[in-house]
Amino acid sequence: MNSWIEDESDDEDSYDQGSASETQDAESQTSEEDDEIDLENLKLDDDSTPKSLYSSKSGITWSSIPYPSKKAKSSNDTSEKAGPTKLTEDVSSIQDAFICFISEKIIQKILIYSNMERTRNIASNEESEDITMMELKAFIGLLLLAGLLGKSKKNIKSLWKRSPLESPIFKATMGRSRFEKMISCLRFDDKTTREERKKTDKFAAIREIWSDFEDNIKTCYVPGSYVTIDEQLLPFRGKCPFRQFIPKKPDKYGLKFWLCVDVQTYYVFNAFPYL
DSSP states (O other), X not given: OOOOOXXXXXXXXXXXXXXXXXXXXXXXXXXXXXXXXXXXXXXXXXXXXXXXXXXXXXXXXXXXXXXXXXXXXXXGGGSOOSEEOTTTTTOXXXXXXXXXHSOHHHHHHHHXXXXXXXXXXXXXXXXXXXXXXXXXXXXXXXXXXXXXXTOXXXXXXXXXXXXXXXXTHHHHHSOHHHHHHXXXXXXXXXXXXXXXXXXXXXXXXXXXXXXXHHHHHHHSEEOOSOEEEEEEEEEOOSOOTTOEEOTTSSSOEEEEEEEEEETTTOXXXXXXXXX
């Protein structure tokens, strides 16, 4: 608390006539104030202890004891602990982890749309069987294996060569012609309605599957207190209306995505394409 202490015993010789008059005006104005409390001459109560509360004529109550500061609890104190959720805390294998993100629901949709495309493109005199769930999972596994081995950009025929330098798992899983047939009819949406949806969404060809994937990554993990948002360019040189060219990136051409990432674990909590 601040208090004005007027010292009336100051030497008046050190002030000129003008400053003296100003001091007198200030003193007369101060004497009219009713809320001034002299903290240096606090009266003691009957128990010889200083009073803690003092009331002025205007009704304001003053305290000589400071109130303890109360630190507000942060909103993060009540947040859920960062880490896997109840849906993913018991994951023990690579296949289980994969299904958490690319769920059976997503694979089932891909299977339906791919078989719809196969039916539209099949010739009248051609005999072809529908793609099965087991075939589709094997197909996805071969694509992941090709990327793991650094052969995703190689010619498909080279992966089925009878060479000791090539992995025998490709030709042991399925024939090359069947693999190429599945690539040609692989779809992630109903192509018959795509053009109508593309009028309002450039990402229509994969929007449905991508939305399911976004929901999965949000329900599988709880991020920590700190997240960061940044861009990432996924290499791609195919035909695409929203393909980006960023010369400073290692892969100059690709699809640009905005990512929300957990700072501590680098877990991608959310992602959406820049269209």
